[in-house]
Amino acid sequence: MLETLKDRYSRTGEESTVRSLLDRESVRSAPFWGPPFLLVALFVYGAVVWNGVLSLTDFTGIGSPDYGTLDFENYVVAFTGGTPTWSDLTVDPIWNSAQNTVVLMIVFAAVCLALGLVLAILVDRGIRFENTFRTIYLLPMSLSFVVTAKFWLYMYNPQTGLINIGIQALGFGPVEFVQNPELKLGAVAFALIWQFSGYAMIVYLAALRGIPSSHFEAARVDGASTVRMYRRVIVPQLRTATVSALVVITVFALKAFDFLFSMYGGYQPGPSADILATRMVREAYANQNWAYGSTIAVVLFVMALFIIAPYIYSQYRRGEL
Amino acid sequence: MSDAFAGGSDRRDRLKRVALYAVLVAMAGFYLIPIETGLMTAITSPETYTGQTPFLPPLEPLVSGTGSFSLAPWANAFDGLARGLANSFILVVPATVLSGLLGSMAAYGLTNVEWRGQIAVYVLFIAGIFIPYQAVLVPLTQFWYNVVPLQAAFGPLAAAVPLVQEYHWKLVALIVTHTAYGIPICTLLFRAHYKKLSDEMIEAARLDGASVSTIYRRIVLPLSVPMFAVVFIYQFTQIWNDLLFALTIVQFGDASVVTQELVGIGVSQSGTNFPLRMAAALLAALPTLVVYVLFGDKFAKGVTA
Numbered sequence: 001m002l003e004t005l006k007d008r009y010s011r012t013g014e015e016s017t018v019r020s021l022l023d024r025e026s027v028r029s030a031p032f033w034g035p036p037f038l039l040v041a042l043f044v045y046g047a048v049v050w051n052g053v054l055s056l057t058d059f060t061g062i063g064s065p066d067y068g069t070l071d072f073e074n075y076v077v078a079f080t081g082g083t084p085t086w087s088d089l090t091v092d093p094i095w096n097s098a099q100n101t102v103v104l105m106i107v108f109a110a111v112c113l114a115l116g117l118v119l120a121i122l123v124d125r126g127i128r129f130e131n132t133f134r135t136i137y138l139l140p141m142s143l144s145f146v147v148t149a150k151f152w153l154y155m156y157n158p159q160t161g162l163i164n165i166g167i168q169a170l171g172f173g174p175v176e177f178v179q180n181p182e183l184k185l186g187a188v189a190f191a192l193i194w195q196f197s198g199y200a201m202i203v204y205l206a207a208l209r210g211i212p213s214s215h216f217e218a219a220r221v222d223g224a225s226t227v228r229m230y231r232r233v234i235v236p237q238l239r240t241a242t243v244s245a246l247v248v249i250t251v252f253a254l255k256a257f258d259f260l261f262s263m264y265g266g267y268q269p270g271p272s273a274d275i276l277a278t279r280m281v282r283e284a285y286a287n288q289n290w291a292y293g294s295t296i297a298v299v300l301f302v303m304a305l306f307i308i309a310p311y312i313y314s315q316y317r318r319g320e321l
Numbered sequence: 322m323s324d325a326f327a328g329g330s331d332r333r334d335r336l337k338r339v340a341l342y343a344v345l346v347a348m349a350g351f352y353l354i355p356i357e358t359g360l361m362t363a364i365t366s367p368e369t370y371t372g373q374t375p376f377l378p379p380l381e382p383l384v385s386g387t388g389s390f391s392l393a394p395w396a397n398a399f400d401g402l403a404r405g406l407a408n409s410f411i412l413v414v415p416a417t418v419l420s421g422l423l424g425s426m427a428a429y430g431l432t433n434v435e436w437r438g439q440i441a442v443y444v445l446f447i448a449g450i451f452i453p454y455q456a457v458l459v460p461l462t463q464f465w466y467n468v469v470p471l472q473a474a475f476g477p478l479a480a481a482v483p484l485v486q487e488y489h490w491k492l493v494a495l496i497v498t499h500t501a502y503g504i505p506i507c508t509l510l511f512r513a514h515y516k517k518l519s520d521e522m523i524e525a526a527r528l529d530g531a532s533v534s535t536i537y538r539r540i541v542l543p544l545s546v547p548m549f550a551v552v553f554i555y556q557f558t559q560i561w562n563d564l565l566f567a568l569t570i571v572q573f574g575d576a577s578v579v580t581q582e583l584v585g586i587g588v589s590q591s592g593t594n595f596p597l598r599m600a601a602a603l604l605a606a607l608p609t610l611v612v613y614v615l616f617g618d619k620f621a622k623g624v625t626a
Contacts, residue, residue, distance in 0.1 A: 028532075028533045029429075029430040029431070029436065029533055030430065031430075031533075031534070032426040032427065032429050032430030032533070032534075032537065033426065033427045033429075033430030033431050033439075033442060034430070035423065035426070036423040036424065036426060036427040036446075036504045036508070037427065037442060037445075037446070039423065039497075039500065039501040039504060040445070040446060040449050040501055040504050040505060041445075042501070043457070043461070043497075043498060043501035043502070044449045044452060044457065044501060044502065044505075045445070045449075046460075047456075047457035047460040047461055047464070048452065048456050048457060050460035050463075051456055051457060051458075051459055051460050054459055054460065054463075064467065065463075119348060122341060122344060122345055123345070125341060127341065127342070127345065131618060133345055133349060134617075134618075134621065135613070135614065135617045135618070136349045136352055136353060137348065137349070137352055138613070138617055138621065139352060139353070139356070139610070139613060139614075139617075140352055140355075140356075141613075142558055142606070142609045142610055142612070142613035142617075143562070143606050143609065143610070144561070144562030144563075144564070144580055144583075144605065144606065144609070145562065145564065146562070146564050146580045146583050146584060146602075146605070147562075147583070147602045147603075147605055147606045150359075150583065150598060150599070150601075150602040151355040151356065151358075151359050151599075151602060152355060154355075154358065154359065154362070154375070154595060154598070154599065155355050155358065157372075159372055160372025160373075160375055160595060161375070162354065162355075162358050162375055162376055165373070165374075165375070194351070194352065194355070198352065202621045206621075247451070251450070251451050251453075254453045255453070255454070255565070257454075257455070257564075257565055258562075258563070258564040258565055258580070261564060261565075261568070261584065262564070262580075262583070262584050265584065265585070265588070276455075277453065277455055280455045280458075281455065281458065281565070281568075281569070284458065284459050285458075285568075285569060290459050293458075293459055294459045296455070297453075297455045297456045297457075297458065297459065298456070300453050300455050300456060301452065301453065301455075301456035304451055304452060304453050304456070307451065308448050308451045308452075311451075312444055312447060312448060315447075316440070316444075321440050321443060321444065321447075
């Protein structure tokens with residue numbers, strides 16, 4: 001104590017400001033969070049900003065982008081279609097793929113959560129071989145989108161696919177799934193649900209385990225039926241789990257590009273399964289409409305923000321950051 | 322009377338139990354059957370493959386129509402994917418280790434310190450998890466191809482150092498990119514872990530005069546080993562399975578990774594070679610499947626903790 005006091009008195013003027021600045025926790029911990037932060041700032045946020053600027057140019061891959069003349073033409077084209085100055089061709093607006101993106105995201109997320117919840121409740125009923133069942137349900141999640149696409153391309157095949165063999169065994173004709181405009185998006189959603197519903201199950205299972213067993217018992221003593229008990233007592237307590245599973249699953253849906261690229265062997269899934277993620281990469285990397293691709297990327301980014309911002313805000317409000 | 326009642330409810334309980342297991346097993350079937358079908362097809366010789374019973378093992382000549390057993394599809398798949406598999410391993414190991422290590426450092430620097438600004442920095446890390454790759458692809462391609470002279474640097478390097486090839490510059494670009502995009506999720510996972518570490522222990526070390534970096538090396542790092550397992554599993558799977566970054570940064574050529582090679586395999590003018598394609602899909606999935614079967618439990622605990 002005495003020493004610290006003496007220390008403090010011996011520091012004077014400039015020296016003490018420098019010392020106290022160096023002593024600050026923020027500065028002393030900077031060597032730890034600084035380098036990773038620089039990488040993220042440069043590659044994630046720097047790139048997002050650069051992409052925003054690129055979306056205002058007319059860059060079509062020749063030479064370097066011209067940052068001298070910036071305008072919102074690409075956004076007008078994205079929302080209304082037409083022939084932009086940088087192309088001789090008519091460019092379709094993004095509404096179709098935006099709609100597909102939203103439909104895919106909602107169907108995929110809703111079914112994943114529902115199936116995950118049901119599975120979690122079943123697994124939570126004191127079963128044997130719980131670890132085995134859990135590992136099996138989670139197994140598809142370890143696969144690459146590319147691999148999943150190959151498996152389901154095979155499952156859906158009109159001649160040799162297992163699903164059509166089943167349908168034909170029931171006496172119906174073979175059904176075309178993958179190239180059928182009416183079933184395409186559903187077929188894609190189904191395969192993605194197969195891959196990720198196990199994740200929702202794991203998240204719900206952990207949440208169920210966190211609910212004190214007295215809640216289950218109290219409801220049972222009251223004579224509530226099992227279904228009622230889950231609906232009235234247990235499910236309302238799963239809000240946090242639902243939000244965290246939903247956020248992760250939505251992010252998986254935004255990444256569905258890999259799946260569609262592999263399923264359709266390239267950038268052309270066709271209009272009824274085209275999502276913003278494929279449209280963006282196709283415009284930039286196949287059609288060389290780089291600036292227009294950047295524009296669609298900005299739209300996707302804004303859509304992602306609508307999911308991220310409320311999530312982070314709610315985490316912050318609950319003091320979980 | 323009461324006995325009969327008890328017997329009835331007993332039987333009902335048993336029936337419920339049977340129904341429960343029936344549903345659980347049926348769901349296990351649902352999750353396994355695409356993989357099982359793929360495996361059975363992959364061990365069928367392409368010449369005898371008929372596609373009538375893709376889910377049955379190839380039992381010819383015992384059961385006709387099922388095709389005969391062969392490992393040729395696997396050998397061919399390995400030939401087709403060898404380059405991609407090698408490149409994927411070159412990519413995935415450093416990228417996984419780097420993103421895990423940097424994520425742990427970031428989480429430490431933003432957790433056990435008394436500094437109010439950490440929340441703002443942390444929010445930027447967390448938001449980074451959810452940003453779709455599409456939002457950065459065009460700048461990334463521009464950056465690696467037109468801004469950084471990585472390609473030019475690798476020419477002389479390849480000539481001087483054995484085993485280094487000029488095309489490796491694309492893998493280096495991919496490693497840096499995957500590291501940067503992996504840091505946010507790693508930071509999140511580590512921070513959840515570090516918040517639970519005992520404050521007293523760290524406070525005591527601090528009072529003993531241990532520096533920030535000593536505390537990290539001597540106390541925090543040894544206690545992070547279980548979390549490193551989770552993070553490494555997650556990052557390994559994510560990076561191994563990624564297609565989009567490879568497609569836009571590697572594009573094509575010698576540096577192609579396994580997911581890129583897999584997209585086009587098994588298709589030719591004469592139609593689809595399903596045994597080859599399924600063998601290739603399973604071969605590409607093998608590393609992550611093995612990791613999941615061995616460490617899946619640890620992973621499940623880590624993500625939900």
